[in-house]
Amino acid sequence: MLRLVIERLDLAPEVAASKYFSGQPVTDAAREQAVLDAASAAATEAGADPAYVVAVFADQIAASKEVQESLLAQWAAGESAAPAEAPDLATEVRPVLDRITTELVPALAATAPFAADPGCGAALADDTAEVLVASPLTSEVAAAVATATSSLCD
């Protein structure tokens, strides 16, 4: 489950790069609603609490926006090298985000029962550390992991 959260967050630099070229704003309210609606429908299908799944997905969107804002600000200020090319958002990046939704929702359905466990926070911290060792992230992405995981435990 955490692996999918990180995989999704790690796409935010590509989303930011596509927006750097297209000039599209970071926030796309209609797309956010579509993502949340898809997650809610998939949660119902997977037998998970849609409110829990929607809360977790709202965090994924917020975390993605943190990464995007941070990178776009750095690129605009010339603090770090702007990307030379970017994938197309609609045809290349969003389909991957949608694929992750179809995998992340059943994974959340499986882990949701542990959200109320008193050890949930400690286990989450351990698992997060393990995933970060296995797949090192850029500092911008790593900084948003806390937001992405903030609703996983009660």
Ligand SMILES: O=C(O)C(=O)C[C@]1(C(=O)O)C=C[C@@H](O)C=C1
């Ligand atoms: O698809 C985009 O445009 C994104 O920036 C990704 C994303 C998301 O995390 O799903 C995040 C912010 C936008 O407001 C909409 C969706």
